[in-house]
Amino acid sequence: MAASDSVGADFAALMNSASTQAGKEAKDYGYTVDRETGQRRPKKAAGRPRKNPPPQVEDTVSSSDGVPQEHATDPEPGWWTDGKIEHLPTEVSKKVKDEISGFAGLIVLTVGPVLVRSDPYCGGAFVDHSQAIVDAAIPLLCRSEMVVKFFSDTSARWMEWVALAIALRPVGEAVIKHHITHSVKIVEQGGEKLLVPQDWSEYPTDEPVAA
Amino acid sequence: MSGKHPASFQKRDESSHPLIKHALDEGYLNSGNAYLVTGFTDHDSANQGRLSVNRGGRHFNIGTAAYVVDANGEKCWEYTPEGIVCRDPGGPHQVHVRFFSKDAARGHIVQSTGGDPSKLRYNPWKRRSVKRNDDGSER
Numbered sequence: 001m002a003a004s005d006s007v008g009a010d011f012a013a014l015m016n017s018a019s020t021q022a023g024k025e026a027k028d029y030g031y032t033v034d035r036e037t038g039q040r041r042p043k044k045a046a047g048r049p050r051k052n053p054p055p056q057v058e059d060t061v062s063s064s065d066g067v068p069q070e071h072a073t074d075p076e077p078g079w080w081t082d083g084k085i086e087h088l089p090t091e092v093s094k095k096v097k098d099e100i101s102g103f104a105g106l107i108v109l110t111v112g113p114v115l116v117r118s119d120p121y122c123g124g125a126f127v128d129h130s131q132a133i134v135d136a137a138i139p140l141l142c143r144s145e146m147v148v149k150f151f152s153d154t155s156a157r158w159m160e161w162v163a164l165a166i167a168l169r170p171v172g173e174a175v176i177k178h179h180i181t182h183s184v185k186i187v188e189q190g191g192e193k194l195l196v197p198q199d200w201s202e203y204p205t206d207e208p209v210a211a
Numbered sequence: 212m213s214g215k216h217p218a219s220f221q222k223r224d225e226s227s228h229p230l231i232k233h234a235l236d237e238g239y240l241n242s243g244n245a246y247l248v249t250g251f252t253d254h255d256s257a258n259q260g261r262l263s264v265n266r267g268g269r270h271f272n273i274g275t276a277a278y279v280v281d282a283n284g285e286k287c288w289e290y291t292p293e294g295i296v297c298r299d300p301g302g303p304h305q306v307h308v309r310f311f312s313k314d315a316a317r318g319h320i321v322q323s324t325g326g327d328p329s330k331l332r333y334n335p336w337k338r339r340s341v342k343r344n345d346d347g348s349e350r
Contacts, residue, residue: 009250011260015226019255
């Protein structure tokens, strides 16, 4: 016993569309808590309008998510400038400056004698004015991110680098004597290599060579 | 306030009138056979159809016994410990309707109760409890 296809189908289709429409309208009215079941359900009617409507949101509200445009995206962090991470502190502390100054002084004490020995005139000028050179170089060194980070983060380790420089000083002196000033020469004699000092005093460079 | 009853603002639901007319023309009145309506996509739509048939029955001054069943023929109005639960709310549903005239309905009631209202499955005149006066005596 079934209804005819046309009448039953039309009625069912009408109820289906009405139910769908009712669901949409209920969602448009918002939600409420059912008094009987205590469950949250869509409102069946719009209900009485509020006596004190909420204040109108400014025009800066975006229509999509209700968030003002100025707060739609989080501001960039303070350390982020033009897509590049800025680690350099704005002001170098006096402690870091003293560390750099001490390191430069040790470099002068290490390299200065070598330079004086190889070139007394130029090396002497460098050693005599080393303090002024270091004082003038510190502001320039503080501009370097790498230098400041080195003395800020690894201030306890730069002495190891100074120790390495002191250890390498004899090597530097030997290289200068052998390959730059040629004051020494290696001579092979009887299957052995001997270090022979060279005397260039008879070959002055400040006298014209006789034709 | 308009002075009208709130129910008067409800639009008269005549959507089931063609269906009821068709059922009456087919001889379902007082036959005891269920008029089967199919094509509902879910339980809510079928329930709205059931309510619409009941409203239309009042318009035609006839009694309707309509209930919703799911695709497996299981009744959706049976009470369970969790309440009235439909086993498949999103599935296709059907509505079964039986039509009775008022005289046939009254005759059925008289025959089933023997004229004793206390035997009604639902007695609308039954008081919830005996009211008593302030001194405890029955009113």
